Amino acid sequence: MTLLPATVSEAALEAWGREIGSSVRAPAFFALHGPLGAGKSVLARAIARGMGVTGAVPSPTYTLVQPYEPSPGRRLVHMDLYRIEDPDEVIELGWDDFVADPEALLVVEWAERAAEHLPRDRWDVRLSPEPGAPELRRLEVERAGRPPALPTAPRGFPEHR
Numbered sequence: 789m790t791l792l793p794a795t796v797s798e799a800a801l802e803a804w805g806r807e808i809g810s811s812v813r814a815p816a817f818f819a820l821h822g823p824l825g826a827g828k829s830v831l832a833r834a835i836a837r838g839m840g841v842t843g844a845v846p847s848p849t850y851t852l853v854q855p856y857e858p859s860p861g862r863r864l865v866h867m868d869l870y871r872i873e874d875p876d877e878v879i880e881l882g883w884d885d886f887v888a889d890p891e892a893l894l895v896v897e898w899a900e901r902a903a904e905h906l907p908r909d910r911w912d913v914r915l916s917p918e919p920g921a922p923e924l925r926r927l928e929v930e931r932a933g934r935p936p937a938l939p940t941a942p943r944g945f946p947e948h949r
């Protein structure tokens with residue numbers, strides 16, 4: 789299934805992220821793509837909130853990995869690969885264990901920088917600016933392999949196929 793591209797407000801993106809966080813079954817990998825300021829961290833933070841993470845959800849621009857365990861056995865690993873220079877650097881971050889964790893949702897900004905290390909089963913989420921509409925983003929969601937089902941499409945998605 790590919791969801792048709794949608795145009796989303798920040799509120800709609802956050803609402804969708806919270807639903808993902810509260811309902812998607814682990815293990816799940818979300819590869820977030822899109823330029824600086826596209827809204828990847830907004831989505832990651834909303835997923836964290838939906839999972840029950842309270843308190844700060846800092847963007848892991850420098851730490852690269854930020855793990856959470858909001859409730860026993862339900863983990864979130866938020867990564868930001870913007871600063872890596874070689875895909876193999878993800879291995880030192882503990883990538884293989886995170887990807888193999890059956891109880892974790894992984895949400896990875898700049899995921900394409902992991903190149904061949906990306907798991908086969910994942911959701912690819914692309915955010916991009918909407919020309920002429922600074923408060924809106926174009927959102928494309930594509931299934932790769934067999935990731936777990938998503939809840940509903942965000943408001944603004946015309947249909948599934």
Ligand SMILES: Nc1ncnc2c1ncn2[C@@H]1O[C@H](COP(=O)(O)OP(=O)(O)OP(=O)(O)O)[C@@H](O)[C@H]1O
Nearest residue numbers: 796797798823824825826827828829830923924925
């Ligand atoms: N429709 C929208 N969806 C998401 N963010 C929006 C939207 N409209 C405006 N914004 C703003 O755009 C910014 C998105 O920043 P964010 O940190 O999420 O980007 P990012 O993709 O994570 O960038 P980086 O690559 O630097 O990590 C926020 O300031 C947010 O308030």
Ligand SMILES: [Mg+2]
Nearest residue numbers: 828829847897
């Ligand atoms: Mg970010």
